[in-house]
Amino acid sequence: xxxxxxxxxxxxxxxxxxxxxxxxxxxxxxxxxxxxxxxxxxxxxxxxxxxxxxxxxxxxxxxxxxxxxxxxxxxxxxxxxxxxxxxxxxxxxxxxxxxxxxxxxxxxxxxxxxxxxxxxxxxxxxxxxxxxxxxxxxxxxxxxxxxxxxxxxxxxxxxxxxxxxxxxxxxxxxxxxxxxxxxxxxxxxxxxxxxxxxxxxxxxxxxxxxxxxxxxxxxxxxxxxxxxxxxxxxxxxxxxxxxxxxxxxxxxxxxxxxxxxxxxxxxxxxxxxxxxxxxxxxxxxxxxxxxxxxxxxxxxxxxxxxxxxxxxxxxxxxxxxxxxxxxxxxxxxxxxxxxxxxxxxxxxxxxxxxxxxxxxxxxxxxxxxxxxxxxxxxxxxxxxxxxxxxxxxxxxxxxxxxxxxxxxxxxxxxxxxxxxxxxxxxxxxxxxxxxxxxxxxxxxxxxxxxxxxxxxxxxxxxxxxxxxxx
Numbered sequence: 001x002x003x004x005x006x007x008x009x010x011x012x013x014x015x016x017x018x019x020x021x022x023x024x025x026x027x028x029x030x031x032x033x034x035x036x037x038x039x040x041x042x043x044x045x046x047x048x049x050x051x052x053x054x055x056x057x058x059x060x061x062x063x064x065x066x067x068x069x070x071x072x073x074x075x076x077x078x079x080x081x082x083x084x085x086x087x088x089x090x091x092x093x094x095x096x097x098x099x100x101x102x103x104x105x106x107x108x109x110x111x112x113x114x115x116x117x118x119x120x121x122x123x124x125x126x127x128x129x130x131x132x133x134x135x136x137x138x139x140x141x142x143x144x145x146x147x148x149x150x151x152x153x154x155x156x157x158x159x160x161x162x163x164x165x166x167x168x169x170x171x172x173x174x175x176x177x178x179x180x181x182x183x184x185x186x187x188x189x190x191x192x193x194x195x196x197x198x199x200x201x202x203x204x205x206x207x208x209x210x211x212x213x214x215x216x217x218x219x220x221x222x223x224x225x226x227x228x229x230x231x232x233x234x235x236x237x238x239x240x241x242x243x244x245x246x247x248x249x250x251x252x253x254x255x256x257x258x259x260x261x262x263x264x265x266x267x268x269x270x271x272x273x274x275x276x277x278x279x280x281x282x283x284x285x286x287x288x289x290x291x292x293x294x295x296x297x298x299x300x301x302x303x304x305x306x307x308x309x310x311x312x313x314x315x316x317x318x319x320x321x322x323x324x325x326x327x328x329x330x331x332x333x334x335x336x337x338x339x340x341x342x343x344x345x346x347x348x349x350x351x352x353x354x355x356x357x358x359x360x361x362x363x364x365x366x367x368x369x370x371x372x373x374x375x376x377x378x379x380x381x382x383x384x385x386x387x388x389x390x391x392x393x394x395x396x397x398x399x400x401x402x403x404x405x406x407x408x409x410x411x412x413x414x415x416x417x418x419x420x421x422x423x424x425x426x427x428x429x430x431x432x433x434x435x436x437x438x439x440x441x442x443x444x445x446x447x448x449x450x451x452x453x454x455x456x457x458x459x460x461x462x463x464x465x466x467x468x469x470x
């Protein structure tokens with residue numbers, strides 16, 4: 001074929017390629033073979049711009065909005081409409097390595113560490129939805145460096161489930177100094193589709209619809225009368241085993257019930273302590289891994305010493321067929337459970353479940369804090385630690401009749417075990433609850449203790465100098 005004959009074919013191919021570029025970019029920009037030129041063309045066409053400062057003066061791993069309605073807002077929610085060309089500029093404000101990533105749009109800044117350095121991403125938003133922007137440096141997203149981009153008005157879908165996270169402040173009042181009595185407890189085994197993470201749901205097995213089940217509070221010598229019902233909508237039988245009970249199965253021999261049934265049994269609290277309870281229906285580990293655990297506090301005679309704030313936190317693992325971070329409904333994986341290979345580690349049932357403002361722990365400078373901490377498991381021991389705090393007292397293994405350990409940094413809590421820790425708050429800020437097996441933080445195991453009040457530079461203070469790094 002001659003060069004002259006090839007010309008019409010070549011021209012047709014060029015025109016077809018040009019049409020394809022226009023159709024697939026979402027906006028009419030002439031693409032070139034130069035990526036930098038393409039990025040510049042998109043940035044020039046931006047219809048909506050946001051600026052995010054990393055850290056700023058907060059001393060935290062967060063994004064801070066700059067300008068407009070988001071000025072000064074930590075991890076601001078960004079909004080757009082379908083068809084907008086969005087430009088997000090990240091300015092490094094703390095001298096740490098950071099970037100901004102939005103997976104759904106394949107948008108990613110360079111990772112930059114120099115103070116005042118900046119980079120931008122520009123992309124077109126075509127579909128209504130809720131998206132997450134975050135820093136992809138390991139551990140930064142889990143420590144709080146993420147926010148939402150909401151496009152249009154998203155509608156609910158199968159990836160939205162019930163809020164199963166029990167508020168850590170949901171703690172019964174102290175028993176105090178009273179005589180022993182009979183205490184009735186009503187519990188309901190409920191199977192619910194709950195929110196595991198943003199955009200991710202799973203089937204939970206629960207006591208009373210949340211994870212952990214309700215914290216129960218009695219005193220030594222009480223008779224505890226349990227009324228356990230299994231919802232008619234359940235697919236499985238359920239039961240309960242109280243580690244505080246002395247008797248076969250901790251009550252499981254009386255309480256294994258099918259959907260729609262109710263069991264009643266009682267036990268006397270012979271010893272004080274903080275005890276785990278959980279479902280004991282085979283596969284027991286499956287039921288526990290699905291969220292079916294809680295704790296009962298048996299106060300010693302005369303009660304506990306008063307504190308200003310009490311919190312209830314439990315750790316667990318979740319085993320799913322789908323990899324960590326998969327969107328949509330995820331399924332329980334029995335083989336991963338047997339291999340002790342969880343996809344998620346959680347406080348109070350959900351990934352990062354104790355980091356939202358309404359589920360974080362809240363207190364103030366000058367207050368004393370008590371945390372009732374337990375591990376549902378079913379498999380992993382926790383190295384419980386509060387970053388930036390020292391535990392004044394640790395009641396090891398939740399033994400309330402032994403002298404507490406003092407001035408403890410990290411304490412071990414086995415699956416099916418518990419501890420009670422106490423400390424005073426001297427300075428304000430965000431203190432992070434972790435298992436110091438810190439890779440688990442990157443699988444969702446993180447909580448916040450938010451402390452309000454005036455700073456005390458004599459205890460904790462300083463300033464960053466330019467180029468000091470971290």
